[in-house]
Amino acid sequence: MRGRWSRVESGVSFTPGTPERGDGNPGDSAGMQNRPEHWTGPSYPTGSAHARRSPARPPFVTAPASSPRQEFAREATRPDADIDLARVALLIAREEYPQLPPEPYLARLDQLAEEVRDRLSDETAPPVVLQELLGVIYEKHGFKGNREAYYDPRNSFLNDVLDRRKGIPLTLGIVVLEVGWRLGLPLEGVNFPHHFLVRYAGDVLQLLIDPFDGGQVRFQDQAQEFLDRVYGGMVRVRASFLAPASRRDMLVRLLTNLKSLYTNVGDDIRAVAAVERILLLRPDANQEHRELGLLFARLGRSEEAARHLRTFLSREPGSPEAPRVRAILRDLGIDP
Numbered sequence: 001m002r003g004r005w006s007r008v009e010s011g012v013s014f015t016p017g018t019p020e021r022g023d024g025n026p027g028d029s030a031g032m033q034n035r036p037e038h039w040t041g042p043s044y045p046t047g048s049a050h051a052r053r054s055p056a057r058p059p060f061v062t063a064p065a066s067s068p069r070q071e072f073a074r075e076a077t078r079p080d081a082d083i084d085l086a087r088v089a090l091l092i093a094r095e096e097y098p099q100l101p102p103e104p105y106l107a108r109l110d111q112l113a114e115e116v117r118d119r120l121s122d123e124t125a126p127p128v129v130l131q132e133l134l135g136v137i138y139e140k141h142g143f144k145g146n147r148e149a150y151y152d153p154r155n156s157f158l159n160d161v162l163d164r165r166k167g168i169p170l171t172l173g174i175v176v177l178e179v180g181w182r183l184g185l186p187l188e189g190v191n192f193p194h195h196f197l198v199r200y201a202g203d204v205l206q207l208l209i210d211p212f213d214g215g216q217v218r219f220q221d222q223a224q225e226f227l228d229r230v231y232g233g234m235v236r237v238r239a240s241f242l243a244p245a246s247r248r249d250m251l252v253r254l255l256t257n258l259k260s261l262y263t264n265v266g267d268d269i270r271a272v273a274a275v276e277r278i279l280l281l282r283p284d285a286n287q288e289h290r291e292l293g294l295l296f297a298r299l300g301r302s303e304e305a306a307r308h309l310r311t312f313l314s315r316e317p318g319s320p321e322a323p324r325v326r327a328i329l330r331d332l333g334i335d336p
Helices: 068-076 085-094 102-120 126-140 158-164 169-182 220-231 247-264 268-281 286-298 302-315 322-331
Strands: 187-190 197-201 206-210 216-219
Touching (some): 068 085, 085 102, 126 169, 169 187, 169 247, 216 220, 247 268, 268 286, 302 322
Antiparallel strands (some): 187 197
């Protein structure tokens, strides 16, 4: 199923994988939000067209003016509280579906909220509203985690998630957040290690919601149960694991998932597009400058590669990665 809107053809196919328990250092809480969720990567038959980079791919061309990228850039400059999370997530999808109109999907979220209101009658107690919200999303409409094809990139595009009613923790979490915010619920994202969660942050009651597992609810002091699924009881919950995720954090995490997916299948052009948008959201993300420089180098765009690699070196001259970056610049015939 391809969805309603035509995608940009890439010459790359994706095969499902099996979610793993984690892919990074559990103590690195600052970097967790920037790691792909459960990525193991697809596999391709040896010698197949997808097992190697296609020589027929056109050269990289940056996004034209008045494009989804330009709209995204305008949104990225807003204060975090003013970012329309769902709209910007749909702008990310528009680079894959250029004719995608955001409005019908934003209206879909409005409609979900109206369905919750219809079930509430005169009830206004927030925990009851939350219960009905989860009932509408997961029981009535059947939203669920896509366990069968976790690494399908459509799981990261909000329009596809709304059309297909399946996704990854982050995109399903965005659906829960957006519908809950429309209902006035005190919900926030949580950049939990390798598995995005939603928190109901009431004045008295603190709950964690797993958007991937049917909206399963736990008290916050039961967070260890979520972590045990990833690390098998080897890691204890830290306060940093439960820090709230800003809207910008969530968008960076979404793009980082896409970046890692594309990098692992050798689609450097789409990986570049993901990193460029991360840098619009986080201009000081030095590691992204390094990664963008390496991607440009692989694409044969030496000037762009040099600009980003030099930016990385100017900001982190003593980094353990600096010698390798300087060597790459010399290989490109450029003075570091």
